[in-house]
Amino acid sequence: METKQQTNKQLEKVSDLIEDIRIAMLTTVDEQGNLVSRPMAALQVDEDGTIWFFTKRTSPKVDQIENNQHKVNVSFADVSDASYVSVSGTAQELDDRAKVDELWNPQAKAWFPKGKDDPELILLKVHIDMAEYWNSSDSTMVRLFQQATAAITGNPPKMGENEKVYN
Template sequence: METKPQTNKKLEKVADLIGDIRIAMMTTVDEQDNLVSRPMAALQVDEDGTIWFFTQRTSPKVDQIDNNNNRVNLSFADVGDASYVSISGTAEELDDRAKVDELWNPQAKAWFPKGKDDPELILLKVNTHMAEYWSASSSTMVRLVQQATAAVTGNPPKMGENEKVYN
């Protein structure tokens, strides 16, 4: 995913953590008030911390976003590096062909066989309001030793950074 330098420097760490994670789990609320999550390919984090996705105009998530004051949550996980990010924000649908051209990539053709001119193709723009991240500061082996030590001593392990960032 493309990540641009952030105007809000507090979001730099968030952009760095999610930059190598291609898939986010996007959570919305359905008509029965259930939380519903689905994998989405993140395309870009722009300089304002906005995260861009392609979607189908008639996708149920579009109605769910509209019916829930546009509120969504995005979850990113890199289990190998023990990095996790949760982003709360608002989403909006856009039919912006110039932005579609900018973000188009060959993998998108699997979901949009008619290409970037597919009339079903629109953008989801997720504006970050708050992000929380957990990031391990050491290797897997060190983390395992810390966990084992914690199990023996009864003291919680110090596993890395955890911070909430507001945009």
């Protein structure tokens, strides 16, 4: 995924953490009020904290986004590096062919067999309102040791950074 230098410096850490995590889970609310999550390929995080995705014009998530005042959650997880990011944001569908051209990649053809000119293809942009991240710079062995020590002592392990960031 491409990430651009953030104009909001607080989002720089969030952008850095999600840069190498290609697949995110996008959560919306369905008609019955259930939380519904699905995997989505994140394409780009631009300068103002907008995460870009491709989606189908007729996808149920498009209606769910509109029916829930455009509020969504996007979560990223890199278990091997113990990096986790949860983004609360505002989503919007957009039919911008120039942006589609900019973000198009060969993997997208699996979902859009007619290519970037597929009439079903639109963009989903999620503007980050708030993000929270958890990140440990410790190795897996150190994290396991901290968890074992916590189990013995009854004190919660210190597993790295945790911060909320507002845009």
